[in-house]
Amino acid sequence: MKKIVGVLILAMIVITSGYAQEKTISKIEIEGLKRTKESFLRRLIKVKEGSVYDSLKIATDVERLNRLAGIAKATSTIVKKSKTDYTLKYSIVENFTIIPGLRISQANNDEDVAFRVSAFEFNLLGRNQIIGGFYSRDVFDSYGIFWEAPFLFNNKFGFGINYQDNVTFEPIFINDNQEEGTDYRFQNKTFQTFLSYEFNFHNRAELGFLIGDQEYEIEDNQINPGLPNQLDATNFSITSEYEYNDLDIDYQYVSGFRNQANFQYIFNSGGDGFLEDAFVGTNDLEYFIRVGEKGNLANRLRLSYTSNENSPFAPFALDNQINIRGVGNTVDRGTASVVINTEYRHTLYEKDWFVIQSNTFIDAGTWRTPGNDFDQLVEGDAIRFNPGLGIRFIHKRIFNAVIRLDYGFGTGNNSDSGFVFGIGQFF
CATH class of the missing domain: 2.40.160.50 (membrane protein fhac: a member of the omp85/tpsb transporter family)
Structure with missing residues (x-):
């Protein structure tokens, strides 16, 4: 019985540790803007500061930005600050509109x-x-x-x-x-x-x-x-x-x-x-x-x-x-x-x-x-x-x-x- 309890406790520690190690987007930077309002893009994208890193959501946001008339090309990069702390950067090339x-x-x-x-x-x-x-x-x-x-x-x-x-x-x-x-x-x-x-x-x-x-x-x-x-x-x-x-x-x-x-x-x-x-x-x-x-x-x-x-x-x-x-x-x-x-x-x-x-x-x-x-x-x-x-x-x-x-x-x-x-x- 003690062995079973010990195994359960160990499993909970491992799971908790795994959640604690999740990558978090602590900061979002948008560079290259000239006419497009940064506040507008921040409202539009689904990934927010403080959210858990999700590569699919980031890729979807890049596609969303590329569909905008004001943007010719949008790309994203991830900058690692610590084991769990990341900065997400969007690089924008604007269209003349x-x-x-x-x-x-x-x-x-x-x-x-x-x-x-x-x-x-x-x-x-x-x-x-x-x-x-x-x-x-x-x-x-x-x-x-x-x-x-x-x-x-x-x-x-x-x-x-x-x-x-x-x-x-x-x-x-x-x-x-x-x-x-x-x-x-x-x-x-x-x-x-x-x-x-x-x-x-x-x-x-x-x-x-x-x-x-x-x-x-x-x-x-x-x-x-x-x-x-x-x-x-x-x-x-x-x-x-x-x-x-x-x-x-x-x-x-x-x-x-x-x-x-x-x-x-x-x-x-x-x-x-x-x-x-x-x-x-x-x-x-x-x-x-x-x-x-x-x-x-x-x-x-x-x-x-x-x-x-x-x-x-x-x-x-x-x-x-x-x-x-x-x-x-x-x-x-x-x-x-x-x-x-x-x-x-x-x-x-x-x-x-x-x-x-x-x-x-x-x-x-x-x-x-x-x-x-x-x-x-x-x-x-x-x-x-x-x-x-x-x-x-x-x-x-x-x-x-x-x-x-x-x-x-x-x-x-x-x-x-x-x-x-x-x-x-x-x-």
């Missing part, structure tokens, strides 16, 4: 030049807030202003608000006739606000509402007996977004998986039966793989659906700035779509902050046009397949500073080829 933007393309009327200029600050007040706006002209003038603070209230709750007045030249197609669209001046004024919540490192959600006014006005000499000359509607929408993010970002290289789902239910007042109450949903599934030291394989699957399946004023456009590079500007519309984008990015040259990447891609998609069944998605006439080549010029220390130029080769009957220019990776 005041980003102007310019996009030039052919206008939707195939005659004029369209352009979009913008300016955004992605690290407002050093707290990763976004503020900015744009002005564009695509036959008509449009503008928008935005403010978003993902961590406004604490390290989980955020808030966003925006106003847009978009006036565009929109072709509307009926009877699957992609050659003879009826042209409208489309004005869409929207005010949106939302709350965001981060459940954990991988999962976040948004919930909000949108109030809008829509007006379609047919262009001169475009009378079509199957379409209205003018259409007006006021709408109220409940908007939501859910994102699962498990991406690891290392400058121009990305690896991992992300899924982003957007759902909206629109209550329409007016619209003369063409713009009815509708559910609209889009889901983007992205998967990135590092290939060797200089390669990156990027994949995206986009699924889209609206319940207003008979209206020719369908929400999903076939457009080379959105889904299939090279097809042209708004060449078709659909009430459901499946789009797959796959591209291989390879670093050709890298020195200090400057990178040149080549890009080889395949864009493929299929659309269900208004009034048709889901069977149309697998019919040959509805499928678009465009392979292509491109190049990227990248500044590693300016957020989203990627100048993109691609050329998509059309395949099959009635296919189009063309250049697509933009800022930022295509996805």
Whole structure:
């Protein structure tokens, strides 16, 4: 009996001694900051001073910091002060985050030049807030202003608000006739606000509402007996977004998986039966793989659906700035779509902050046009397949500073080829 008691006492001493020898983070240092507030980063990271050393939590915090727009690269080191006392150091390389933007393309009327200029600050007040706006002209003038603070209230709750007045030249197609669209001046004024919540490192959600006014006005000499000359509607929408993010970002290289789902239910007042109450949903599934030291394989699957399946004023456009590079500007519309984008990015040259990447891609998609069944998605006439080549010029220390130029080769009957220019990776 005495031996058993002795063994138990010895075991308790060993266990207690083991706990006493646990590594403790007594101090956290953050170096390299210029614009980003240290207090903001300390609120964001999960490892706190006085906590037990946990390599997984530290690695997760490094990933969290690397996802911030204001940070180009974050690393961590552990400095041993004693057997149980450690200092955790985060080294930060900041991004330049005041980003102007310019996009030039052919206008939707195939005659004029369209352009979009913008300016955004992605690290407002050093707290990763976004503020900015744009002005564009695509036959008509449009503008928008935005403010978003993902961590406004604490390290989980955020808030966003925006106003847009978009006036565009929109072709509307009926009877699957992609050659003879009826042209409208489309004005869409929207005010949106939302709350965001981060459940954990991988999962976040948004919930909000949108109030809008829509007006379609047919262009001169475009009378079509199957379409209205003018259409007006006021709408109220409940908007939501859910994102699962498990991406690891290392400058121009990305690896991992992300899924982003957007759902909206629109209550329409007016619209003369063409713009009815509708559910609209889009889901983007992205998967990135590092290939060797200089390669990156990027994949995206986009699924889209609206319940207003008979209206020719369908929400999903076939457009080379959105889904299939090279097809042209708004060449078709659909009430459901499946789009797959796959591209291989390879670093050709890298020195200090400057990178040149080549890009080889395949864009493929299929659309269900208004009034048709889901069977149309697998019919040959509805499928678009465009392979292509491109190049990227990248500044590693300016957020989203990627100048993109691609050329998509059309395949099959009635296919189009063309250049697509933009800022930022295509996805």
